[in-house]
Amino acid sequence: MMTTKAVTVAAKLIQKTSLTTDVTELVYQPEPQFSWVAGQFISILIPGAGPGGRDLRRAYSIASSPDLGPTFQLCVKIVPGGPGSNYLADMAVGQAFSGMAPFGDFVFKTAQDRDVVFFATGTGLAPFRAMIASQSFPACERSRIYFGVRTRADVFYREELSQALGDRFQIALSREPSVLQAGETAGRITEKFKADLAQGKINLPGTDFYLCGSGAMIDELKTFLMENGVQKSAIHQEVYYKG
Numbered sequence: 500m501m502t503t504k505a506v507t508v509a510a511k512l513i514q515k516t517s518l519t520t521d522v523t524e525l526v527y528q529p530e531p532q533f534s535w536v537a538g539q540f541i542s543i544l545i546p547g548a549g550p551g552g553r554d555l556r557r558a559y560s561i562a563s564s565p566d567l568g569p570t571f572q573l574c575v576k577i578v579p580g581g582p583g584s585n586y587l588a589d590m591a592v593g594q595a596f597s598g599m600a601p602f603g604d605f606v607f608k609t610a611q612d613r614d615v616v617f618f619a620t621g622t623g624l625a626p627f628r629a630m631i632a633s634q635s636f637p638a639c640e641r642s643r644i645y646f647g648v649r650t651r652a653d654v655f656y657r658e659e660l661s662q663a664l665g666d667r668f669q670i671a672l673s674r675e676p677s678v679l680q681a682g683e684t685a686g687r688i689t690e691k692f693k694a695d696l697a698q699g700k701i702n703l704p705g706t707d708f709y710l711c712g713s714g715a716m717i718d719e720l721k722t723f724l725m726e727n728g729v730q731k732s733a734i735h736q737e738v739y740y741k742g
């Protein structure tokens with residue numbers, strides 16, 4: 500997969516939308532324009548937020564398809580007290596951040612004869628949304644997403660991804676609601692995945708796995724997959740944070 504060298508960009512915020520109470524979608528106009536491959540991220544400078552007033556850097560997956568460029572979208576979970584996420588969420592339309600992009604190798608690389616399973620917790624959905632929204636995405640019919648959040652109120656991009664994948668877009672709600680809706684299951688994505696596997700819905704040796712979000716989810720699933728004979732080369736991961 501060809502990726503381009505990272506360039507320094509100033510990205511002006513042109514639109515801001517709350518997707519849930521703590522996840523915000525941000526649309527930017529970059530200067531200069533840059534190209535990226537769906538799944539890559541941008542590294543953003545957080546001025547003066549580090550120890551002794553030093554600058555920090557934070558990474559954010561580009562949540563939109565390159566087809567929609569030159570503007571790009573981020574999907575940011577606002578972490579209480581977190582300097583990076585609050586810097587972005589507090590920005591007003593018209594303001595700009597400085598960053599470098601694109602970075603990363605977490606891009607779609609599955610051969611045409613293989614199935615695909617995406618696992619995301621929270622904003623870990625962002626790179627998968629970018630991949631699937633790309634007109635050239637070759638694998639809608641062969642893909643499943645397991646999307647883990649706490650409650651139904653934490654779900655975003657539901658309509659868009661259900662439209663693309665139908666009932667292969669599965670939402671796992673870890674704080675069980677009393678009544679489940681279509682496409683939802685109670686519990687964690689690992690449990691839903693294991694149940695689907697037991698029902699013969701997954702062809703383990705014929706599938707590539709992409710995991711993004713919490714390190715704990717990624718470690719658990721990766722261990723499970725490898726214990727069940729999945730080759731390391733079929734597992735791709737982007738860890739957002741350790742817990």
Ligand SMILES: Cc1cc2nc3c(=O)[nH]c(=O)nc-3n(C[C@H](O)[C@H](O)[C@H](O)COP(=O)(O)OP(=O)(O)OC[C@H]3O[C@@H](n4cnc5c(N)ncnc54)[C@H](O)[C@@H]3O)c2cc1C
Nearest residue numbers: 557558559560574575576578581582583584622625739740
């Ligand atoms: C390659 C890469 C891509 C990333 N893409 C995204 C993205 O598209 N959207 C996004 O929201 N975050 C993303 N992150 C996480 C992001 O870089 C920051 O770590 C996050 O925004 C918290 O930074 P902060 O400065 O606000 O808080 P910090 O003080 O740095 O973090 C506080 C704590 O928040 C928790 N945390 C961090 N990220 C998350 C999260 N996404 N959800 C829940 N808890 C979290 C961790 O426990 C962390 O220790 C990505 C991380 C990496 C490495």
